[in-house]
Amino acid sequence: MSGGEIDLINRDPNGLNAHLGTLHFNDVFGEPDGVHSIDCVWKISAKCFDCWKLLCYNILTIVYGIFIAAEWGCEFAIIAFYHIWIISPCMKIFEINCGLCQRIYASCVNCCLVPCCEAMGSLFVAFKK
Structure with missing residues (x-):
């Protein structure tokens, strides 16, 4: 389905509100053993619940x-708008500056740390098991 068409059958294809579709009378009301209303009252109450839930939802x-x-x-x-015109350009600036910082850091490591490590490595190259 293209972006302009609306699916009138499946209105929640991604299941965003699937938890609400299973809300029934028995999920809200329950009479324990020993405390029961008259059967016709219980049945009519369930029908009223479903009817008013749907009616109020439609009115709202x-x-x-x-x-x-x-x-x-x-x-x-x-x-x-914020993402296109503000956040993405700011992220690009951040990436450019981080790339520069990465190059500076790599240069410092290559100039200072690598010669020291190579010198230490040359001291221990003669040692073998």
């Missing part, structure tokens, strides 16, 4: 969904 998405989606769209646009 109708009233707020578009505005919240617009806000999150703006938020991610701002994040993309």
Whole structure:
């Protein structure tokens, strides 16, 4: 599917909110043995729970969904802007400066430490097991 098409069947293909899809009446309410309501009350309560959960969700998405989606769209646009125009160029500057520091460090090691190590190595080259 291309970026412009919306899948109206599978609306959570990445499983971002899979934990909410399994929320049922029995996950919220439970009557232990010895304390049971009348069967018809329990059945009607379960149907009311499911009905009101869906109804309230639909009302909230109708009233707020578009505005919240617009806000999150703006938020991610701002994040993309910062990454493209500020963070990535700063990281490039950091990489360039670190490359220079790496060259300076390598030169210092090659000038100071390598001759000392080679001199110490030449002292011990004569020793064999």
